[in-house]
Amino acid sequence: MQTGENEQALRKIIDFTRFLSIAILLIHFYLSCYNTFQQMHLTHPIIDHILWPLSKMPVFKTALMAKLNALGLLIVSLIGSKGKRDENIRAKTIVTYCLSGLLIYFFSSYLSGWLYIWATAIGYLLFMTGGGLLFRMLKLKLGGDIFNKENETFPQEERLLENEYSVNLPAKYQLKGKERNSWVNIINPFRGTLVGGSPGAGKSYFVIRHIITQHIAKGFAMLLYDFKYDDLSRIAYNALRQHGGRSFYVINFENIMHRSNPLEPETMLDITDAIESARTIMLGLNREWIKKQGDFFVESPINFVTALIWFLKKYEGGKYCTLPHVIELSLVDYQDLFAVLTSEPEIEVLINPFISAWKNEAYEQLEGQIASAKISLARLSSPQLYYVLSGNDFSLDINNPDDPKVVCLANNPQKSQVYGAVLSLYVNRINKLVNRKNQQKCSLIFDEFPTIYFNGIDNLIATARSNKVAVTLAVQDYSQLKKDYGREQAEVIMNIVGNVICGQVTGDTAKQLSERFGKINQLKESVSINAMDTSVSKSTQLDYAIPASRIATLSSGEFVGLVADDPTNKIDLKIFHNEIQNDHTAIAREEARYQEIPAVRKISTAAINGNYQRLKADISQLVETFTKTTTP
Template structure:
């Protein structure tokens, strides 16, 4: 019991033990330096007799034994010392005291061997030994004041925020497995990020340099091609990912029952690109297909319109573009149904354009508001309705774009069982505004063709997804909601959720981020980090608190629920370090779905592999003359269309006018005219 009597008794025992230590050391000095004491006249007969009897015990037979005995009793006396606790006290200073004291305490024996005056030797020996003794006593006293339980060693609460993770390798015919290492209570353990249900969607987020492509997407491409997936790849920084896909197809082409064909679309190197018409008339069954294509193009060109859906000056140009697309789809069974022809047709004068468009019955409803405004000379309103479409599409009036968009080397049904494909479309970060809308049209058309039943398993990978717009009934949310039954695995890479909100609107962005089953995130900050932290939930963590008084420390321990991965930790992840959550399947349950690990890449092996990569092959040598010839031909096609159609309209009007004239003539005149005509015929 910690009462006053106990404390006083302990104090007496400590003092007595220390007194024994000093007594042994004093006798040692007296015996060892007896000659000096005698010269100082500090001896007496009775003292000599007492010490002589004590020396017979054998403790003082040499110089070391008594010093060790004195040190032992000193250490024993220090065990019961309770000093005032000091947080600022450091272990290094205490160790310095103890080591210096021990060194002086024992090295003082060497002074006895020096060829000096007897009195000087005795003085030095006693002084050095005493100083060493005092330093040991001081260090031992400070040791009792040291706070031994250091609660602040884990400054960032790292060990408390670790949790068990999946260490098994779980595979199936469509899984992607990423080897990783994670920290569990200070121990590094091996684990696997098992993406066994890729058809439920994968969202990869991370700021630039976090390692999205290098640590995640390259493995998705590798493992899915190895398992026989057809693939559509949107390569934002062409040709980083395209080169990986091409070389992986060469490596694993024998894994396919029917070897897929490799197609590339890019607008910078026309010798290494195929040509594809995203407005292929065979894939446009009714006017709603034209409406979706029109909406994708216009919202891709003007992303701020996404938040203004339903606005008069947003819907008007979309309707007008729909009318133009559907007119070309119906004209001679889609002979000129391409985006370049659409752009050229829209640039025509209103007189000729409206005259031609109103000949198609199915689009009269769409163009009537524009014709009415034109007839009523409401030119300001008309320009507001149409000019935004014409100005936006004029940005696409490029010979290079026309060349790619006017061909038909392949169709976008990449998972066709009879003709599987791996299609890579490349963007250019410096030309996002120009290429984005066209690539969005490709993606929108492809998603509609891919997400069907009885097709091959297919992988859709979008690097920097917010740089393109995918809307309509075949939007990305609709794809994610239905792709599981159609064996379509979708991978979306974004830098931050705020990108999606900026380009798609808050509601659409929340749907996309909320509907995916698998999430892998590198370093992100702000609201994205907070949302991910909330998604990962809380775990039980240990908590400790301490109270320090003058003589003791009180420590209390408890547990509480706290964030498994706080937002601050997500914001400070290193490159290659990821957090996330995975989805499982009914056949393969995963209990430990959440992870915080560092994905393991063999950097040397990857570097060697990339050195051996073959470049994207040249498809056809394309000269500047070929590009310009195609460009001029498209303009000629539209001119011929106007010439032919306007002649038909004029002939039809002339015929109608003649019929009206005949109806207005008197009956006698009509008989006379018929008689004259019969005479002409008889001649």
């Protein structure tokens, strides 16, 4: 700690050094311009007697030597000086003073007499002024990084960590103003991956496409929900053409390709499967019911549809157990319908409230219980839907080691509510079948995940890791998820995933992510300027590594996030903020070679309508069979 005495002694030393510099220069003037001083009668014998011996010293041996020594002592005195720091001093001003001073100071040697003295003195003063400004200049970066970007940089994983399940994305990041190469290593995709970002952030182009291609290359079976068919399905199909080993299927309700029955009776082992299927289809058709689960007028339609499904599963070995048959059966008159349903003892507890309301002539209550189910299911009464849902081109156990599959579920943004409900049923049934032991590794990828209802997604992520099921969810932000799934379910989904890759998002999503990424030590500078002195202080403090405002201003292709590791492959630097690198030219060349997904079948409108009428006839025949047996 400095004391007042030390500062005073330092000032005296500095003043004495500068005095020596000036003294050497004055003596040099007297000795080198003696004739000029003599003509002006400015000499004196006593001064001559004192200074002539000094002229023999090495300092005054030559004019250049004297000037250099004077200049050196001046620089020493300037280094030790303490003046008031001033942030308004500019480097350009300092350079101008110093350079002009040095030029005049040294080139004055070509002059003589008083011109030499004055030129040298002016050069000396100019250099002294510039040097004084140099050591008073306030060097601050307070205005150089107005968005604090450099302070918010941190080391990131630069190693390529690859295994038989990993997804590896090359990237670049900034560290203290320097660009460095890095990798986003999703080495454990079975802990769940959430890909977020507003429209245009680059979710599909920079992340999802690589998850698809790398997982197919590594032998994964796959379920791909393609919201804007066939953007992702084309990628999957052409990747599978290169690597093979799996069958490729597409469920498309507009351009019919493959057919599959999501209510396969062989895969429905007990009535809980029927309950989950009914809940999925009803909540998928009525998304606002998700937030009202448990209400009487929500659970009643679900129980009604459950009874229909389970009855058809049990009737004659399930030969009519399809969703179109369920829809047609729901439209039967109550008297005939209840006569049919009461024949199955296992659903008695489910249909008893409806039969009681009917017998007691509580028709308004009965309509309230059943009409919402009938109205919702009626939206699915389409020949195209019936045709796809009543076929059996492939089974839904997509990760069966004996017959692994890549299945694409095609949606259309213009009809997403109706198609999304049916596709949700496929997802629900596939979820039940893939989450089993001793199956092939499997990847479930959902683009625009909130557009379907996946009942039990949190349970799948939590339990499927040991069964080698990797789940990837693409969402726009937390508010979208909350709107479609409810706050509680949305929070569970956001918090249960182990890998997060997020582009530009705002609001609550950005705040949640910023808190999740945590804080880092950041260097802070502050300056205090007053009439007497200027002081600069530096300190470190913990602040958010990636603030919410930074996440809200990410560019397309720029992502933040964190990755999960596993016991055999530890990652210390899990958090990242980088720009994922795509080889745009290579991708363009690859897409130019893509082949279109081939048509599977040519089906006529007459055949589709014939199937539609046949399904209706099946239910009419079924009901007629029961009404005949009950008619006296």
